[in-house]
Amino acid sequence: MITEKQxxxxxxxxxxxxxxxxxRAFQEMLSVNPEVKELYDELHTLSGMLNxxxxxxxxxNLKKLVLNSIDAGRYASPAQSSFLSLxxxxxxxxxxPINPQEGFMxxxxxISGVLVAVIAVVYMSFIYPWPATNDVTGTIGGVKKYNSQQxxxxxxxxxxxxxTDGAQADPEVVMAFWKSQPLSMRETFAKDxxxxxxxxxxxxxxxxxxxxxxxxxxxxxxxxxxxxxAKGEPITMQKGEPVTMQKGEPVTMQKGEPITMQKGEPITMQKGEGNTIQKGEPITMQKGEGNTIQKTTELAMAIAFxxxxxxxxxxxxxxxxxxxQKGEGNTIQKGEGNTxQKGEGNTIQKGEANTIQKGEGNTIQKTxxxxxQKTxxxxxQKTxDHDQQ
Amino acid sequence: xxxxxxxxxxxxxxxxxxxxxxxxxxKYQRPIFNVALRILNNVNEAQDIAQxxxxxxxxxxxxxxxxxxxxxxxxxxxxxxxxxxxxSRRRGEALNEGMIxxxxxxxxxxxxxxxxxxxxxxxxxxxxxxxxxxxxKHLQGFSxxxxxxxxxxxxxxxxxxxxxxxxxxKDILIKxx
Numbered sequence: 001m002i003t004e005k006q007x008x009x010x011x012x013x014x015x016x017x018x019x020x021x022x023x024r025a026f027q028e029m030l031s032v033n034p035e036v037k038e039l040y041d042e043l044h045t046l047s048g049m050l051n052x053x054x055x056x057x058x059x060x061n062l063k064k065l066v067l068n069s070i071d072a073g074r075y076a077s078p079a080q081s082s083f084l085s086l087x088x089x090x091x092x093x094x095x096x097p098i099n100p101q102e103g104f105m106x107x108x109x110x111i112s113g114v115l116v117a118v119i120a121v122v123y124m125s126f127i128y129p130w131p132a133t134n135d136v137t138g139t140i141g142g143v144k145k146y147n148s149q150q151x152x153x154x155x156x157x158x159x160x161x162x163x164t165d166g167a168q169a170d171p172e173v174v175m176a177f178w179k180s181q182p183l184s185m186r187e188t189f190a191k192d193x194x195x196x197x198x199x200x201x202x203x204x205x206x207x208x209x210x211x212x213x214x215x216x217x218x219x220x221x222x223x224x225x226x227x228x229x230a231k232g233e234p235i236t237m238q239k240g241e242p243v244t245m246q247k248g249e250p251v252t253m254q255k256g257e258p259i260t261m262q263k264g265e266p267i268t269m270q271k272g273e274g275n276t277i278q279k280g281e282p283i284t285m286q287k288g289e290g291n292t293i294q295k296t297t298e299l300a301m302a303i304a305f306x307x308x309x310x311x312x313x314x315x316x317x318x319x320x321x322x323x324x325q326k327g328e329g330n331t332i333q334k335g336e337g338n339t340x341q342k343g344e345g346n347t348i349q350k351g352e353a354n355t356i357q358k359g360e361g362n363t364i365q366k367t368x369x370x371x372x373q374k375t376x377x378x379x380x381q382k383t384x385d386h387d388q389q
Numbered sequence: 390x391x392x393x394x395x396x397x398x399x400x401x402x403x404x405x406x407x408x409x410x411x412x413x414x415x416k417y418q419r420p421i422f423n424v425a426l427r428i429l430n431n432v433n434e435a436q437d438i439a440q441x442x443x444x445x446x447x448x449x450x451x452x453x454x455x456x457x458x459x460x461x462x463x464x465x466x467x468x469x470x471x472x473x474x475x476x477s478r479r480r481g482e483a484l485n486e487g488m489i490x491x492x493x494x495x496x497x498x499x500x501x502x503x504x505x506x507x508x509x510x511x512x513x514x515x516x517x518x519x520x521x522x523x524x525x526k527h528l529q530g531f532s533x534x535x536x537x538x539x540x541x542x543x544x545x546x547x548x549x550x551x552x553x554x555x556x557x558x559k560d561i562l563i564k565x566x
Contacts, residue, residue, distance in 0.1 A: 011551070014555075043556075043559060046555060046558060046559045049504065050558075052504075053505045053509075053528055054505070055528075056422070056423055056426055056432070057419065058419060058422035058423075058435075062414070062418050062436065062439055062440060063415060063418060066418075066444060066447075067410070067414070069440065070444055070448070071448075073405075075404060
């Protein structure tokens with residue numbers, strides 16, 4: 001029976017780890033214990049066999065294969081690797097152990113940076129209120145460089161169809177008609193007109209804008225934009241801040257937040273909400289909701305008011321517009337059915353069927369069928385058939 | 390092994406000095422190849438493993454822990470790679486049982502040209518823990534302490550494994566004879 005201690009002594013003797021004294025004691029043990037001796041001889045022989053195995057030379061190409069397989073540029077010079085050192089534990093200070101606190105701070109910095117980036121990506125992807133795709137498409141069409149005049153009153157044409165009649169009327173008459181209305185009434189009407197503009201514009205945007213998008217905008221993009229801009233690709237505008245468009249290629253506006261257009265070339269606006277149009281050149285507004293329309297002139301308001309009036313009102317106003325009131329020394333020409341009131345010294349020419357009331361000293365010339373009423377001292381010249389009352 | 394010199398070569402390699410890494414390959418390719426050869430008993434596979442060891446080492450140089458010696462680190466990579474490959478194939482398929490034949494004492498085997506291959510085959514029949522200590526101790530000449538450092542185990546465990554490995558290897562060889 002071989003003890004654990006004897007087994008260890010055998011192995012230590014094979015490995016030449018026993019001291020001289022231990023070796024002597026082990027040799028004495030071998031001489032008196034054949035079982036130990038047998039095990040030792042076997043293990044010693046085995047050890048000799050193992051130790052005799054000669055190493056084999058690797059292929060002479062091994063080094064070449066290795067060096068050809070590694071990325072030679074993986075590690076840069078110290079100056080170049082200073083930034084990378086933030087991300088990798090550097091061995092450049094290999095003889096001085098890396099300060100654990102320093103490593104922690106570097107890791108903390110990197111982790112913080114990555115965390116911020118991840119939060120930003122998540123926020124922009126899932127939280128930030130990007131507009132829906134169908135809400136953000138629009139077109140700035142027909143981009144051509146040209147010098148146009150600044151906007152005039154008539155450049156902004158809103159709900160034009162409703163104003164056509166008034167626009168064709170004599171502006172002087174329309175304006176006079178407007179001003180003849182009481183101030184309170186005009187204010188109320190202006191308020192209503194603005195409200196209707198907001199509403200009507202939206203209505204037309206819903207309909208007209210889509211129509212023009214389908215046909216006009218795309219058509220102009222195909223022709224004008226591409227003509228002036230070489231193969232311009234659609235441009236996406238973000239955060240519609242004041243934009244000066246130069247060589248604008250077809251533009252798709254996103255995030256139609258309040259936009260102030262400056263130096264705009266012909267622009268088709270889509271989805272503009274709360275757009276303020278300043279100094280715009282001819283603009284077609286589409287889908288504008290809550291647009292603030294400036295330069296809604298008094299003339300436009302007067303025209304709008306004119307269009308709301310009845311035909312009888314307009315005729316009465318025309319009649320009144322032609323009436324002479326309190327005129328002294330007026331000369332009436334081509335008047336038909338005119339009524340002279342309190343006129344003194346008026347001269348009526350070519351008038352037919354005029355009625356002269358309370359006139360004193362009026363001279364009626366070349367007039368046939370004029371009626372002179374209650375008038376004392378009126379002089380009728382060269383008139384044969386005047387009725388004298 | 391000149392440890393200071395090894396660390397210098399590592400630093401130089403990390404600073405883009407490819408020649409420094411070439412010196413590391415020069416220095417360790419032979420023992421690394423032989424460790425793989427003894428575990429795998431196949432020259433071509435050992436060659437591939439040796440190449441893979443140095444490529445991995447180069448790519449992971451920044452992760453090299455100076456607590457360890459370079460040779461320990463390289464040996465550990467080589468042993469792990471070799472054992473992984475060995476595990477991935479059926480060990481017995483690679484062994485040519487027909488080559489083990491004939492009578493003879495250990496002394497005869499020692500003087501036989503086929504003795505080395507017989508030993509390799511016998512080592513291949515040990516479990517992996519015993520294989521590595523036998524190879525590192527007898528074929529590479531490492532001390533208990535060095536073996537413990539390479540394998541990451543206490544010296545006491547190295548001795549225990551080595552004693553058992555020798556006993557089992559002896560039994561295998563005697564059985565083969």
